[in-house]
Amino acid sequence: xxxxxxxxxxxxxxxxxxxxxxxxxxxxxxxxxxxxxxxxxxxxxxxxxxxxxxxxxxxxxxxxxxxxxxxxxxxxxxxxxxxxxxxxxxxxxxxxxxxxxxxxxxxxxxxxxxxxxxxxxxxxxxxxxxxxxxxxxxxxxxxxxxxxxxxxxxxxxxxxxxxxxxxxxxxxxxxxxxxxxxxxxxxxxxxxxxxxxxxxxxxxxxxxxxxxxxxxxxxxxxxxxxxxxxxxxxxxxxxxxxxxxxxxxxxxxxx
Amino acid sequence: xxxxxxxxxxxxxxxxxxxxxxxxxxxxxxxxxxxxxxxxxxxxxxxxxxxxxxxxxxxxxxxxxxxxxxxxxxxxxxxxxxxxxxxxxxxxxxxxxxxxxxxxxxxxxxxxxxxxxxxxxxxxxxxxxxxxxxxxxxxxxxxxxxxxxxxxxxxxxxxxxxxxxxxxxxxxxxxxxxxxxxxxxxxxxxxxxxxxxxxxxxxxxxxxxxxxxxxxxxxxxxxxxxxxxxxxxxxxxxxxxxxxxxxxxxxxxxxxxxxxxxxxxxxxxxxxxxxxxxxxxxxxxxxxxxxxxxxxxxxxxxxxxxxxxxxxxxxxxxxxxxxxxxxxxxxxxxxxxxxxxxxxxxxxxxxxxxxxxxxxxxxxxxxxxxxxxxxxxxxxxxxxxxxxxxxxxxxxxxxxxxxxxxxxxxxxxxxxxxxxxxxxxxxxxxxxxxxxxxxxxxxxxxxxxxxxxxxxxxxxxxxxxxxxxxxxxxxxxxxxxxxxxxxxxxxxxxxxxxxxxxxxxxxxxxxxxxxxxxxxxxxxxxxxxxxxxxxxxxxxxxxxxxxxxxxxxxxxxxxxxxxxxxxxxxxx
Numbered sequence: 001x002x003x004x005x006x007x008x009x010x011x012x013x014x015x016x017x018x019x020x021x022x023x024x025x026x027x028x029x030x031x032x033x034x035x036x037x038x039x040x041x042x043x044x045x046x047x048x049x050x051x052x053x054x055x056x057x058x059x060x061x062x063x064x065x066x067x068x069x070x071x072x073x074x075x076x077x078x079x080x081x082x083x084x085x086x087x088x089x090x091x092x093x094x095x096x097x098x099x100x101x102x103x104x105x106x107x108x109x110x111x112x113x114x115x116x117x118x119x120x121x122x123x124x125x126x127x128x129x130x131x132x133x134x135x136x137x138x139x140x141x142x143x144x145x146x147x148x149x150x151x152x153x154x155x156x157x158x159x160x161x162x163x164x165x166x167x168x169x170x171x172x173x174x175x176x177x178x179x180x181x182x183x184x185x186x187x188x189x190x191x192x193x194x195x196x197x198x199x200x201x202x203x204x205x206x207x208x209x210x211x212x213x214x215x216x217x218x219x220x221x222x223x224x225x226x227x228x229x230x231x232x233x234x235x236x237x238x239x240x241x242x243x244x245x246x247x248x249x250x251x252x253x254x255x
Numbered sequence: 256x257x258x259x260x261x262x263x264x265x266x267x268x269x270x271x272x273x274x275x276x277x278x279x280x281x282x283x284x285x286x287x288x289x290x291x292x293x294x295x296x297x298x299x300x301x302x303x304x305x306x307x308x309x310x311x312x313x314x315x316x317x318x319x320x321x322x323x324x325x326x327x328x329x330x331x332x333x334x335x336x337x338x339x340x341x342x343x344x345x346x347x348x349x350x351x352x353x354x355x356x357x358x359x360x361x362x363x364x365x366x367x368x369x370x371x372x373x374x375x376x377x378x379x380x381x382x383x384x385x386x387x388x389x390x391x392x393x394x395x396x397x398x399x400x401x402x403x404x405x406x407x408x409x410x411x412x413x414x415x416x417x418x419x420x421x422x423x424x425x426x427x428x429x430x431x432x433x434x435x436x437x438x439x440x441x442x443x444x445x446x447x448x449x450x451x452x453x454x455x456x457x458x459x460x461x462x463x464x465x466x467x468x469x470x471x472x473x474x475x476x477x478x479x480x481x482x483x484x485x486x487x488x489x490x491x492x493x494x495x496x497x498x499x500x501x502x503x504x505x506x507x508x509x510x511x512x513x514x515x516x517x518x519x520x521x522x523x524x525x526x527x528x529x530x531x532x533x534x535x536x537x538x539x540x541x542x543x544x545x546x547x548x549x550x551x552x553x554x555x556x557x558x559x560x561x562x563x564x565x566x567x568x569x570x571x572x573x574x575x576x577x578x579x580x581x582x583x584x585x586x587x588x589x590x591x592x593x594x595x596x597x598x599x600x601x602x603x604x605x606x607x608x609x610x611x612x613x614x615x616x617x618x619x620x621x622x623x624x625x626x627x628x629x630x631x632x633x634x635x636x637x638x639x640x641x642x643x644x645x646x647x648x649x650x651x652x653x654x655x656x657x658x659x660x661x662x663x664x665x666x667x668x669x670x671x672x673x674x675x676x677x678x679x680x681x682x683x684x685x686x687x688x689x690x691x692x693x694x695x696x697x698x699x700x701x702x703x704x705x706x707x708x709x710x711x712x713x714x715x716x717x718x719x720x721x722x723x724x725x726x727x728x729x730x731x732x733x734x735x736x737x738x739x740x741x742x743x744x745x746x747x748x749x750x751x752x753x754x755x756x757x758x759x760x761x762x763x764x765x766x767x768x769x770x771x772x773x774x775x776x777x778x779x780x781x782x783x784x785x786x787x788x789x790x791x792x793x794x795x796x797x798x799x800x801x802x803x804x805x806x807x808x809x810x811x812x813x814x815x816x817x818x819x820x821x822x823x824x825x826x827x
Contacts, residue, residue: 141522
C-alpha cells in the first residue's frame, strides 16, 4: 500500500526522458515551480480544478513560499515524471527504499498515514487485532495489507479500487475495508449518508504505516533546504492542516 | 469483374444501388457470405469463419511471384506505435484501421480513398494507456463497418459513406483504463468484441451488440462468469481478475457458437509458488482466464470451454490466434494456438483432441498432456529472482498475429518465437486510484534461450499432429500474420521490414521485397477488377516490438515507431 501519489510500478513502455531538474536559483530565475500531479485523482489533484485537490493547493502555497508561481505537469506514471520536467511531487512516502525506483529526494515529512480499517458505524471491530476468521476484510489487490491480513488467516475480499472497497463496506458485503485514511475520509466527505468509521492505524505493523514528504526531482541543496523551511512555515501557521481538512482529511503528526 | 457475374441474380434495384456506390456490383455482407468466403474478398479478420488466413486466388503463384511489385500504397498518418491492423475487402473495396481507431475505405485497385473516419477519442485517456493506441482491425456486415476504440466504444459506420450509424459505450475506460484494440466479429446480426484486461483488475467482458441498432445484446464476463467459476477465485479475487478477450474469435454456424480466446488473470505474475491453489493474489484455477470459450451467439450463454492454462502465472493467454476449423477423416477439428507456443486441437465442442508444441525453447511447464491437457511440471514462482530464465519470453512462443492453413497442401503455416527472459517476481503495489494501471508484478528482461540465440521460424506442419514438413528461420522473431494462397505461396512479412514469399510445398524462398519498416500486422489477398493483390500493413512499435532495438540493435535502432503504411502488391 506504500503508494500515495498514483505512481506506476512495473516495466512498461519507455516514457522516461533525461531529467532536467533545476536548482533553487534556476527556479527563482524562471519564476516557476513545477509540480507533477495526477489529473484525475481527487482528493489528491484534479485537472478539472473544482475542487483542485490538496496537492494543487499545497503546491501553490509552497510556490508562494519560494516567491514563484506554480506550474502543473499532469502525469500518470513515474516515467512521465522524468520527462515532464517538474521539480516536485507531493504525498510521497518518506522512505528511501520505497522511493528506490523513482530516485526522488525527499523532504522532512509533514504528516503520517498508512493503512487503516474502515468499518460500518455499528461495527464492534476496534482494531486490526480484533479481526478473526469470521471477519471479511476488503483489501487492495496485491497489496502489502492483503498479504499481512491473509497471513493472519483473516478472510479477504480483493478490490481494485479503494472506493469500491468502501462501497462494498457500506453495502455490507464485507466487515471492514483496509484503506488509506485519506480515501476513507474523502469517502465520508462525499458520501455523508453512508459514512464509515475509521479506526486508528496499527503502528505495531511497520509496513502499514509511513510518513509522507515532498519528493524532489534531483534538487540542489538550496532547493531541499528551501522546501524544508517552507514546509515548516506552512505547518506552523496551519496551512497544511487546513488544506487537507477541506478534503475531509485530518493529518497526523509524522514520526 | 468476376463479382458482377457472381451476383447477377440480384434484383435489378439492388444491383443499381450497389453499382452507384462501389467499384463493383456489391451485395450485402452477411453471415452466409462470410461463411462462403468468396475468393475475391476477405470479409472477416480471420479471412472466413474457418480462420484459414488463406486465399483461393492463384493469379499470383509460385511461377510468377518474382514479378510481384508494388501496386499502390496508402499512408494513414498518425501511426503511433506502427500498424497492427488486418485489412478487409468486400467487392473490391478495402477497409482497414490505423492507430487511434481510424478507419479507411479505399478502392482496392487504385488505393483511392473512398472515405475515411477519424473518431473523436478521449485523448488524455489514450495517452496514458500502455497497450495503445493501435487497433487491430474492423468487422463488416449488414452494410456497416464496425470498429472498437481504446476509450471503450464500439462504433458502427455506414459502409458506403463512413458516416456514423451508431456509437455505443461499452466499458468505463476512465476507471478501468482498458478499452478495445482487437477487431470485432460480425455474425448473425450480431457484433462481438472482447475487452482488453489481462493485467488490469476488471472482469474482462466480451460484448455482443445488435448490428442494426448498436444496442447491447449480452455480455459475458471472462472472470467468474458463472457461479461455478467464481469458486475458482480465492479471497474474492474475481473482483479484480483481469481476463478479457482482446483478439477476435470466430463463429461456428453449425453449432451457432461463438468461439473466443480469453486473456490471462491479474496480477500477471502471482507469487504463490506451488501453493497457487490456496495462496497468493488469486488462489485457484481462475476460470475462465487463459481459456477458449464457446458462447451461444444469441444469448451469450457459456456452452463449453477449455482452460488451456489453469492459474496462468506466465501471461501465456489464450486470446491470441486463429480457430482453424478443418474436417479430416470424418472428424471436425478446431486448431487454436496458445501464446505459450503450445497448439491445442479440439473438436467443435472444445473437447481436447491433441496438444503439440511449435517452440523448441519452453520451460514454463515440462509438457502438456496431449490427451487430458494437464500441465505437467509447471513452474510457479515465489517472490524474488527466478534462477533459470523463463521460456518463452512474455511476448510468447507465438504472436497475437495469425498463422495460415492451406487446404490444398493440408499444411498449417505458423510462426514460432524462440526467446526467454530473466524474471524477478515482486509483490508489487498496484496503482488503482484513481485509475487502474498495468500491474505486471515482476521485473523482466529478454534473454537468449539456453545455449543459443534468439530466433524465429516459420513452420509448415500438420495442424492436427504437429508433424513438421519444413522450417524457415529468421534472425529475429517475425511478429506479423502469415498468408497462404492457392498459388502455392506462403507470405511472411518479417520484423526487419522484408516481405517474403515461399513455396508452400518446400519452403523455398521465391521472392522478397523491402517495405522499409517492420511488420506486425495483417496480410491478405483479394481480387479487384479481375486482378489479384496482396495487401500488408507495415509499421513497427508496441509491447513486443519495443524490445527489438535494445535487444537486436541494427536496423531496429533507426526504425521509426510512429509511422506506417498499407502496401499493396500485384503482378507487374
